[in-house]
Amino acid sequence: MKDTKESFVTEDGRHIGSVIMEMRNITLRFGGVVAITNASFDIREGEIRAIIGPNGAGKSSMLNVINGFYHPQEGEIWFRGKKRPSLRPYEIAEQGIARTFQNIALFKGMTTVENVMTGRQLMLKKNFLWQLLRIGPALDEEVVHRRRCEEIIDFLEIQAIRNSPVGSLPYGLQKRVELARALAMEPKLLLLDEPMAGMNVEEKEDMSRFILDVNDQYGTTIALIEHDMSVVMDLADRVVVLDYGKMLADGTPDEVQKNQAVIDAYLGVEH
Amino acid sequence: MFYREAGQFKTSYAEYLQALPLREDKVGIAIWLLLAVFYVPFFGLPGLEYTFAMNAIMIPVLIFTITALGLNILVGYTGQISLGTGAFMGVGAYACYKLTTYFPDVNIILIILASGFVSAAVGALFGLPSLRIKGFYLVVATLAAQFFLEWCFIRVEWLYNYNPSGAIEVPQREVFGIVVTGAAASPATRYLVVLGILIFLTIIAGNLVRGRIGRSWMMIRDMDIAAELIGVRPLRAKLSAFAVSSYYCGVSGALMVFLWLGAAEVESFDVNHSFLYLFMVIFGGLGSITGSYMGAAFIWTFPILLKELGKRVFDIDSIIMENVSLVAIGMLIVFILIKEPHGLARLWQLGKQKLRIWPFAH
Ligand SMILES: Nc1ncnc2c1ncn2[C@@H]1O[C@H](COP(=O)(O)OP(=O)(O)O)[C@@H](O)[C@H]1O
Ligand SMILES: [Mg+2]
Numbered sequence: 001m002k003d004t005k006e007s008f009v010t011e012d013g014r015h016i017g018s019v020i021m022e023m024r025n026i027t028l029r030f031g032g033v034v035a036i037t038n039a040s041f042d043i044r045e046g047e048i049r050a051i052i053g054p055n056g057a058g059k060s061s062m063l064n065v066i067n068g069f070y071h072p073q074e075g076e077i078w079f080r081g082k083k084r085p086s087l088r089p090y091e092i093a094e095q096g097i098a099r100t101f102q103n104i105a106l107f108k109g110m111t112t113v114e115n116v117m118t119g120r121q122l123m124l125k126k127n128f129l130w131q132l133l134r135i136g137p138a139l140d141e142e143v144v145h146r147r148r149c150e151e152i153i154d155f156l157e158i159q160a161i162r163n164s165p166v167g168s169l170p171y172g173l174q175k176r177v178e179l180a181r182a183l184a185m186e187p188k189l190l191l192l193d194e195p196m197a198g199m200n201v202e203e204k205e206d207m208s209r210f211i212l213d214v215n216d217q218y219g220t221t222i223a224l225i226e227h228d229m230s231v232v233m234d235l236a237d238r239v240v241v242l243d244y245g246k247m248l249a250d251g252t253p254d255e256v257q258k259n260q261a262v263i264d265a266y267l268g269v270e271h
Numbered sequence: 272m273f274y275r276e277a278g279q280f281k282t283s284y285a286e287y288l289q290a291l292p293l294r295e296d297k298v299g300i301a302i303w304l305l306l307a308v309f310y311v312p313f314f315g316l317p318g319l320e321y322t323f324a325m326n327a328i329m330i331p332v333l334i335f336t337i338t339a340l341g342l343n344i345l346v347g348y349t350g351q352i353s354l355g356t357g358a359f360m361g362v363g364a365y366a367c368y369k370l371t372t373y374f375p376d377v378n379i380i381l382i383i384l385a386s387g388f389v390s391a392a393v394g395a396l397f398g399l400p401s402l403r404i405k406g407f408y409l410v411v412a413t414l415a416a417q418f419f420l421e422w423c424f425i426r427v428e429w430l431y432n433y434n435p436s437g438a439i440e441v442p443q444r445e446v447f448g449i450v451v452t453g454a455a456a457s458p459a460t461r462y463l464v465v466l467g468i469l470i471f472l473t474i475i476a477g478n479l480v481r482g483r484i485g486r487s488w489m490m491i492r493d494m495d496i497a498a499e500l501i502g503v504r505p506l507r508a509k510l511s512a513f514a515v516s517s518y519y520c521g522v523s524g525a526l527m528v529f530l531w532l533g534a535a536e537v538e539s540f541d542v543n544h545s546f547l548y549l550f551m552v553i554f555g556g557l558g559s560i561t562g563s564y565m566g567a568a569f570i571w572t573f574p575i576l577l578k579e580l581g582k583r584v585f586d587i588d589s590i591i592m593e594n595v596s597l598v599a600i601g602m603l604i605v606f607i608l609i610k611e612p613h614g615l616a617r618l619w620q621l622g623k624q625k626l627r628i629w630p631f632a633h
Contacts, residue, residue, distance in 0.1 A: 067500060093502035107493035109558065118490055122502040124483040128511075134478035142482060143285050185501065 017045025119184025341519025350492030363521025394517020556616025
């Protein structure tokens with residue numbers, strides 16, 4: 001593994017850029033529970049970064065730290081070469097970080113396309129007065145972004161459910177709508193919390209393909225949490241392994257797979 | 272059977288984003304509008320005495336529809352709850368009274384529309400707790416607002432110009448030479464002014480809820496954590512909902528006193544009324560503009576029509592019928608909460624859906 005901040009090309013010819021996000025010595029506590037202990041890792045531009053580890057290892061908490069939902073007691077977060085101050089989640093959204101949740105967090109009262117359209121909130125700029133008139137520039141803006149949402153819906157092959165209320169959709173499709181909503185934000189960094197949990201093999205293959213396509217076509221940097229090791233090995237450029245909040249290993253899938261501590265703690269046993 | 276999407280192809284997203292994409296819906300609304308503008312002001316309602324139809328039914332129903340629209344923005348679209356509606360209407364009414372006292376020559380319709388802003392500011396202020404508290408606790412906070420404002424309506428004598436009766440009495444005001452407020456204003460004039468303002472406010476509400484602002488409200492309602500993650504500022508979304516909602520309530524409160532009651536004191540703005548408006552919204556349909564219309568019309572006219580029915584057909588005392596209607600409304604609310612939480616608007620929509628696929632069952 002390279003320590004430099006320079007970009008490089010992997011063995012399979014993928015371009016990995018410089019570091020955009022760096023977690024330095026993060027420690028997160030909830031009262032007596034230590035969810036993350038002194039964890040440090042970075043995320044590079046354009047890569048697919050996996051975070052793995054058993055249940056309760058602190059993976060989701062780590063995404064919540066990146067998102068600004070949790071504020072670590074110790075450690076620093078560096079984003080694009082600057083130390084990030086403590087920010088609210090909506091401010092972090094403004095920096096181009098999007099996210100899906102382990103337990104789907106869609107807007108249940110809306111249809112698929114409306115949910116996807118919410119991803120464009122920050123890009124809609126017309127003020128209150130225009131909004132209440134809904135003519136001219138305000139309507140044009142709505143139309144432009146609506147069209148973009150329809151493209152994303154096509155891309156994720158969910159045209160058939162575009163006008164369905166999301167609450168009634170099967171689980172796998174809800175996950176896909178949530179991905180569509182995150183993509184509608186056109187994020188620089190996309191965080192996916194167990195995007196394939198609870199899916200059958202076919203759905204997992206579809207989702208893997210979408211993740212690769214997003215990374216490939218839009219150049220989106222992706223950090224994902226995933227349990228299925230074969231999926232991780234296929235998708236990820238680099239892997240961080242957490243166990244009980246501690247970092248066990250950090251490296252390419254091959255390196256991590258060969259790491260004895262990882263084998264003992266995680267890979268060796270059935271999950 | 273003629274209610275179809277077939278053959279009505281959308282050639283652009285702009286068409287798709289219209290308020291009423293279906294031609295049949297447009298025609299339906301046009302018919303309602305024509306009746307409201309050209310029939311009702313002259314003939315009232317069929318089978319009812321004219322002044323009764325106007326003063327007891329049409330004018331209050333239209334005013335309460337504005338209230339319901341406002342409350343629905345807060346409860347139905349943003350998922351916040353308020354038992355302060357009555358008081359926020361009071362703020363609008365007292366603001367209107369003070370404004371027209373200070374500016375007697377300014378067009379009263381403009382004064383009414385301006386008094387909504389006072390109510391909006393007060394509503395936003397009392398909406399501040401919603402940033403920290405939810406559900407039951409927010410209900411209690413808005414209830415506190417209700418009682419505090421009621422106290423102001425009694426104790427702050429400046430609000431009613433130190434009138435010993437404690438009431439605000441509506442002065443006569445003319446717009447372009449036509450008497451709009453006061454005892455000399457004709458029912459038709461008052462009705463048309465209210466109708467005009469209602470149509471204007473309906474269009475605005477429809478625009479808001481379909482755009483960025485309305486989506487931010489619904490995002491907060493459905494999943495506030497995800498909303499924040501997408502960039503919605505909870506403070507801005509919730510306070511804008513409280514402000515817009517209270518604006519509608521304020522305007523309807525001013526209309527209620529100036530174009531309907533003619534005089535009012537604190538009883539017209541009490542918590543019982545707050546409950547009544549909440550019933551309208553729940554019954555008509557949370558998060559639905561059509562539902563606001565249906566709820567206001569139903570909750571207001573049902574007891575009146577029941578009373579009329581009892582008097583005319585069964586010769587029953589009106590006091591008894593009043594109690595009967597209270598019980599009936601209570602039962603209907605419980606029924607609708609269990610059977611169809613989306614209210615009359617959903618039943619209407621389902622009916623249309625059936626029509627669309629008629630004659631097939633599914
Ligand atoms: N909001 C919270 N309050 C208290 N404890 C929490 C909270 N969030 C996470 N934890 C605890 O932190 C640990 C890590 O949880 P989590 O990050 O969800 O793990 P993972 O996603 O790896 O399964 C667990 O012990 C969990 O109980
Ligand atoms: Mg988790």
